[in-house]
Amino acid sequence: MSNVLHEVENFEDYLRIIKDEISIKRPYYRGQEKRVQDGYTLWPSLARYEYLKKKSPTELTQIEKRTLTTFANHVIGHVNHIPPDEWGMLALAQHHGLPTRFMDWTTNPLVALYFATRNTKKDKDGTLMDSAVYVLIQQPDNYSDLKNQQEKSDLEADDEEDTSQTTDGDPYSQYGIDGESEPDSYDDEDESSDSSVKKKSLNYASSFTPFDITANVIYEPPHVSQRIRTQDVVLLACFNPLTPLEEKDYLEIVIKADAHESIRKRLDLYGVFDKQLFPDLDGMAKWLKFHEFECQNGEDE
Known part of the structure; x- marks a missing residue:
């Protein structure tokens, strides 16, 4: 049985699917510029390093803990609030780009749609590629x-x-x-x-740490930055971080490549775009780049 819920041809298609066809009590969404079948596997950033897959679970945990300890030792002086436990510290490390067993998800379906359509990828032949929004149906326990x-x-x-x-x-x-x-x-x-x-x-x-869980857990991180707040970020702590999520754990909403441009404009119109989701100079520059250079002078189709 396919886990593809629908193929989205326009913004209204997506809204209808979210409203009428998602019946999960606590839906979590993840937008990806490439689909799982095209190589964007649903697993944490830690799993991108092949050499780690040769390690035993104990060795992997030792590496994770050692890395987090080093990160924590350098946090003082860089943030106003020190996380009180390993969950918060690991979330902070994830936010700053350290590979962890956390996966980024969001409670906001429009934020997921933004990440799925902000940039349209091309395959090796130069053909525009469909993207996807994934909906977690596993319903893991909440931290x-x-x-x-x-x-x-x-x-x-x-x-x-x-x-x-x-x-x-x-x-x-x-x-x-x-x-x-x-x-x-x-x-x-x-x-x-x-x-x-x-x-x-x-x-x-x-032992109630991200490294000792025996099932996936949803963690709602503290707002250590405005980006976490504006993007409604939640983190999926993966108890087996080197293994992809199983197909039975998620639904896939395919966003057709031809719809990306019109969806980007609609998201911008509704305030779900660069300068809102990245409330800093980087976000402002990306938004201005879109309006002045990528949006055909801002004219709607």
């Missing part, structure tokens, strides 16, 4: 939800331990009265049993 579950689990584990020490049927047992031993003289088996819940929770908390 915030997992973090809240973790914190709740930690609190419940703490409460369980406190309760077990004071409500065992003997109000004097905690003082070692009536032949009961002191708390620190419990045998090894009882100690292991009483603390197992909390130890498991603490181990999970310490």
Whole structure:
């Protein structure tokens, strides 16, 4: 079964598909100037380096952690806010071009359409190539939800331990009265049993990093730059970063090459273009370049 949802011939086609044919609760979009079948594989930037595929998972994780540590050591003095954990630090590294296990997606379908049509690629024969917007249908867990579950689990584990020490049927047992031993003289088996819940929770908390996940996770990064905010960026943390997403995990909306020019003009009209999505001098220059040199003097078709 093909995962191609539709072929878009114009801007209105795209809007109709997004409105009427995407029934996913939390859709995430990714625009690409080339389709997967033309060589733009859906995987993180880390997977572009062939030598990494010869590494074991442990070796790969060591390389990722070492690289992130070096990056983090140089962050101070360059940003106003230091990310509080490895998720935030890795997102910052991704934003500045470091290869990571994160993939850029967006919650805004028009932003994805911009990235799919801003530049029209040509094949080796000079023929204009179709592009694509991909819709993630995998529905991965959200980092915030997992973090809240973790914190709740930690609190419940703490409460369980406190309760077990004071409500065992003997109000004097905690003082070692009536032949009961002191708390620190419990045998090894009882100690292991009483603390197992909390130890498991603490181990999970310490390993809740992008490098220890066992399934893909959606992470909404802090707004370390205006670009992240204006592009409605979300990051897909890939637990197996050297393997492409499976076809069953996404839908493909093909954007025909002949429609790119008219779509670019419509996106510009609706404020989804260079200077809005890249609110800096680079974005302004790209927008001005489009209007003065690429847009046929700005005349609409």
